Amino acid sequence: MSRLTDDELGVLLRETFTEREDLADQLPEETRRARRAPVLLAATVLAVVAGVLYGVHRAAAPDPVEPAATAADRTSRDARVWALAIETIVRKDEPKTGWTKAIVMDLSDVGNHHLRKGPSISGQQRKLMGAIVHPTVPLQFADDDPSPAAVTCPDPRAAVLQVSDVVEKSGHLEVSVGIFYGCTRAETAKYKIERKGQDWVVTANLGQWGN
Incomplete structure (x- = not known):
C-alpha cells in the first residue's frame, strides 16, 4: 500500500471523526491557536478520542522487546x-x-x-x-x-x-x-x-x- 501524504491523512482522519469535531473545542487554547496544518489537529482529535498516540510517518517501528518472564x-x-x-x-x-x-x-x-x-x-x-x-x-x-x-x-x-x-x-x-x-x-x-x-x-x- 502506498504511503499517504500529510494532506491525505488529514482528510482521512477528519472524515473518520466528523461527528466528534466538537472535541477540538475542548483542547487547550495553545492547541487551538497553533493550527499549522489540518493533519496536526486531526491527529490531536484522534489521540483524545482513541486514547492512544498516533505517530505520523514513523521511520521504523522499534524491534519488539520480549517481556520478562512472569x-x-x-x-x-x-x-x-x-x-x-x-x-x-x-x-x-x-x-x-x-x-x-x-x-x-x-x-x-x-x-x-x-x-x-x-x-x-x-x-x-x-x-x-x-x-x-x-x-x-x-x-x-x-x-x-x-x-x-x-x-x-x-x-x-x-x-x-x-x-x-x-x-x-x-x-x-x-x-x-x-x-x-x-x-x-x-x-x-x-x-x-x-x-x-x-x-x-x-x-x-x-x-x-x-x-
Missing part, C-alpha cells in the same frame, strides 16, 4: 521441565513390561531432606506434569515422606521420583532428578535443558545429582 510463566516452565526430566529418566529405566505407576515425592521442605528450596509443587503444576508424563507412566504425588522401598518393593514396576529446583544458567536450565525402583535400584541425573522452538528438550546429562 511468575506464572516460570510456574508453567518449571512444571514442563520437571515433567521432561521425569519422562527422560523413566524411559531410560523402564522395565520390559512397563511401569504401573510413578510417585513424585515433593521434598521441598519435608523431613531432613530439603532437596528443594520450594515452593511446593502446586496443584496446577501437578496436573500439567501428569498430562505430559501420562503416556509413559501414570504420575502420582506424595506430600509426606514415605520410604521408597515401602512403595516399590511390593510392586517392582512402580517408581519413586524426586526433582530439584529448576536452576537458570547462562542460555539454558539445569534440573536434577532421582528415581528409586525395583526395591533396591536407584539412579540420579542432572539434565541440561534448552529451548528448541516452542519446546524444552534435554540436550545433555551433566552427571549425578549434586555434581
Whole structure:
C-alpha cells in the first residue's frame, strides 16, 4: 500500500471523526491557536478520542522487546521441565513390561531432606506434569515422606521420583532428578535443558545429582 501524504491523512482522519469535531473545542487554547496544518489537529482529535498516540510517518517501528518472564510463566516452565526430566529418566529405566505407576515425592521442605528450596509443587503444576508424563507412566504425588522401598518393593514396576529446583544458567536450565525402583535400584541425573522452538528438550546429562 502506498504511503499517504500529510494532506491525505488529514482528510482521512477528519472524515473518520466528523461527528466528534466538537472535541477540538475542548483542547487547550495553545492547541487551538497553533493550527499549522489540518493533519496536526486531526491527529490531536484522534489521540483524545482513541486514547492512544498516533505517530505520523514513523521511520521504523522499534524491534519488539520480549517481556520478562512472569511468575506464572516460570510456574508453567518449571512444571514442563520437571515433567521432561521425569519422562527422560523413566524411559531410560523402564522395565520390559512397563511401569504401573510413578510417585513424585515433593521434598521441598519435608523431613531432613530439603532437596528443594520450594515452593511446593502446586496443584496446577501437578496436573500439567501428569498430562505430559501420562503416556509413559501414570504420575502420582506424595506430600509426606514415605520410604521408597515401602512403595516399590511390593510392586517392582512402580517408581519413586524426586526433582530439584529448576536452576537458570547462562542460555539454558539445569534440573536434577532421582528415581528409586525395583526395591533396591536407584539412579540420579542432572539434565541440561534448552529451548528448541516452542519446546524444552534435554540436550545433555551433566552427571549425578549434586555434581
